[in-house]
Amino acid sequence: MRLVKLIANLGYGSRKEVAWMFREGRITDPDGEVLYADDKVEHAHIRIDGEPLDPPTGIVLMMNKPLGVTCSRKDPGRVVYDLLPLRYRQRSPALSTVGRLDRDTSGLLLLTDDGAMLHRIISPRANVTKVYEATLAQDLRGDEQALFASGTMMLESETTPLLPAKLDVFAPRHVRLSITEGRYHQVRRMFAATGNHVDTLQRTALGRLSTDGLQAGAWRQLETNDIAQIFESADS
Structure with missing residues (x-):
């Protein structure tokens, strides 16, 4: 070239x-x-x-997404691409987010210009564990761990039950949830189905890759060993 x-x-x-x-x-x-x-x-x-020179095509970036920014290129407000150097918005092929975090969710977000890598990560067959920490509006009622782990839980307007999910309880209103799916607003909808509401939500890890040491709004390029951690079990 x-x-x-x-x-x-x-x-x-x-x-x-x-x-x-x-x-x-x-x-x-x-x-x-x-x-x-x-x-x-x-x-x-x-x-x-x-x-x-900036890295060549085929890069994967990890960002600690702050609250108040979206993953859309067309949103009139602040978007995640504003947190990168301007030229990163003009790369070809373009950088895309690997899945999305909504405006009110912070934490680990990946971006890549490698379409094959993007689909590898989001593919259901990859079984990538997504780990979230949440604070809740109300105390847990007590049966959430068993319900989420059952593999029979149904969300409103859906016809397929959720895959088993792991709930760790730190306090009556402070939890960690590990899921292997990426349904629309899944974590918030799971707690809503139990009559609760998520006040704050942060994605802390994908597989064994975490945002430890990365300040809100900061980003870095992932190396090969970092990418491998995405596909490792969060419990390994």
Whole structure:
């Protein structure tokens, strides 16, 4: 791939704008030597204004999504893409969220430009465990653990029972719920079905991958070993 197309696809500008960056000498190697559009250079050896080039296609990012932002590109309010460098919104192929967290749910969110990886993670066959912590409006009534684990629980307007889910109770109104499905507003609807209401909801892990040490609104690129943790049991 020509360097102009490569850099433009990473969102640094249109091909015309990137060509101008070459003419201005802003694109160099690690030693500061000016590169030209027809040079053959490894991705890792390209610098723009002295900074390493963004990762190539096939990336997976982990974000600790804060409250008040949505996963939609079209929402008139704040969206998760606003928390990334502007050029990440202009990459081709585009970054997409791996599933969604609603505006009132915080925590672990993945984004990728790798369609195959996205479908691998969200596929029901992957059986990826999604772990949430919630605070509730009312005390638990006492039978929620057995009900959620039964594999027979039905949500309103659905015809297929939920797969078994694990409920850990920290306090009468503070719980952790581990599920392997991703139905619409599933956690909130599960507690609503018991006559309760979720006040706060945070996704803390996917498999064994967690947001530990990642501040709200922050993000980082996942390495191969990080991605492998997504597909490991949360209890392993």
